[in-house]
Amino acid sequence: MRVDQEIKRGTFFVFISKYSNILIGLVINSILARFLSPNEYGIVGVVTVFITFFSILGDIGVGTAIVQNRDLTRKDISDIFKINILLSTCLGLAFYLLSYGIAWFYESDVYIRIGQMLSISVFFSSLSGVPRSLLMREKSFKLLGGIEIIASVTTGVLVVLLAVKGYSYYSIIWRSILSNIMICVMCFYFSKLRLLAGFGFDGFRKIARYSGFQFAFNFINYFSRNLDNILIGKFMGNQNLGIYSQSYQLMMYPVANLTHVITPVLHPVLARYVDHPKTIFEEYLKVVNILAMLGIPISVFVFFSSTEIVYFVLGSKWMEVAPVLQIFGASIWLQMVNSSGGAIFQSMGRTDKLFKMGILSTFTTISATLLGILYFKSLTMTALCISVAIAANFVIVYYVLINRILGASFLRFLKVIAKHLKLAAVLTLLLYLTQVFGDFRQDNAGLIYLSLIKSAILAITFLAFHFEMVMGLIKKVLANVAGRIKS
Structure with missing residues (x-):
């Protein structure tokens, strides 16, 4: 199967999974926003920041290393999983104890019980890393999508029932716990991972360098992505953190659920072409073209429609989210393209360079965050500072990736994006x-x-600029449907 066909096939299944989860997530979040206050969301948001950090510690870069290294034996993977079990146990216990530190830092005992409950979620989230990566390596995107949808629907129904019954933020906590348990169990079962007798470090040594740099990147990238939540919760309070986290979450819907339709497929497929950077570059330009084509009009739409989006998704009591979302909305297309770059560094086996770029990006993002929170003391200015940092990081990181790693033309990369700016201007x-x-x-x-x-303006403008592509896609879908009916 050709490279582009593999990417398209994998993307199709990830597309179904992600967009099902978008719909489910939007419905659930819309319902919860009408039962929970910004303060309650802020309380959970504080602990979620630390859970993200522990998820990074639980992976230690092993997941992407398993996908990249095709020489690992069943014994190697068994030994790596045994290390993962021990690490997951230690992290679960550590998070249980950390709950007291979180309560002290934020001066509220409410975080003790929340943190202790979520230590279960930390354990199962870490434990699912190896079996999930095995399914990714085998390109079982359809199966992984099914697992995510089942977990999302099941826990989504539960969280709504708990919220209606008055369980407040505990409804969100129980969803996190049960979702990670379900995903872990199903991934373990379908990956056919088996624990073999004996134990050794040979398997871990094979992936140590690659996973080490990947872990280092994830570690510093965590602070780049989450320091804003930590500082806002500390210096601006839970109310402002709830507003900020909801604006960021709304902004991340198109970023995560459009970009992550494609990027999970890139690394498993392109990793085989590590010795052919030209092939990787040509295929990646196609991906960038799609992300820019979708991301740029979405950015413009969110910028001009933030009030309506917040009103219908969250409700009238959340209208303070709108100006923050408007600023973040302008950077959506940048983040969509940016989020796909890591997979190319990984495919080229250059997690060392990814780590170095991560250091630079973290420095600029943290500086911008501190400027917005401590100097301007404003959520909108914090969002603006972070958006400027994202734009600066985009130029630097992609110049290094395209020019230095892939040995290709950075100008050609920019031209692929620039051709969609006419649509942006008209819209x-x-x-x-x-x-x-x-x-x-x-x-x-x-x-x-x-x-x-x-919405009509967005649809008509997009169709006017991409009429042939849209009609070609419709004809192809109709032809496939007709073919299946006949067969």
Whole structure:
């Protein structure tokens, strides 16, 4: 099977999984936002930051190393998993004890019980790393998608019932625990991972260098991505953290669920072409073209429609989220493209260079975060500073990746993105005129009309610029459906 066909096939199954989870996640979050307050979301958001850190410690870069290294034997993988079991146990216990430190830092005993409960989630999240990576290495994207959908639906129903019953933020906590347990059990079962007799470090030595740099990158990238939440929770309070985390989450929907439709496929497929950087570059340009084609109009739309998005997704009591989301919205396309770059560093076996780029990105992002929180003391200014840092990191990281690692033309990479700026200019003008001259009341009916008009403008503009591609895709889908009906 050709490289592009493998990527398309894998992307299709990941697409189904991710977009099912988008729908499920939006519905659940919309319901929860009407039962929980920003303060309650902020309380959970504080602990979630530390769970993310422990997830990084639990992986130690082993997951991507298993996908990259095709020479690992069953005995090697068994030994690596045994190390993972020990590490997961230690991390679960450590998080249990850390709950007292979190309570002390944020001066609230409520975090003790929350942290102790979530130590179970930490254990199973870490434990699922090896079996999940085995399924990724075998390109079992359809199976992984099914596992995620089953866990998402099951725990989603539960969290809504608990929220309705008045369990407050504990409903979110139970969802995290049960979701990680379900995913771990199913991944272990379907990966056919077996514990073999004996123990040795030969398997871990085979992946030590690759996984070491990957872990180091994940470690510093954690602070780049999460220091804002830690500092906002400490210096601005849970109310502001709840507002900020919801704006960031809404911004991340298109980033995570469009980018992550493609990027999980890139590393397993392109890792075999580590000695052919030109092949990797050509295939990656196709991916960048798709991400820019989707991301740029979405960025413009979110920037001009943040009020309507917040109103319908979260409800009227969350309207303070809108100005923060508007600023983050402008950087969506940058983050979509940026999020795919790590898979190319991994495919080339250059996690060492990925680590170095991570250090640079972390420095600029942390500096921007501190500037926004401690100097400007404003959520909107913090979002603006972080967005500027994202743009600076984008230019530097991709110049190194394209020019130095792949030995290709950085200018050609930029041209692939630049060709979508005409659509952005037209869409910006149309949405701006609608915003300025549209006389709509700021009530439920007025916001519905305004959102429908803006959505129609987005769809028509996109179709006008990509008519042939859209019609070709529709014809292909109809042909496939007709073929299946006949057979």
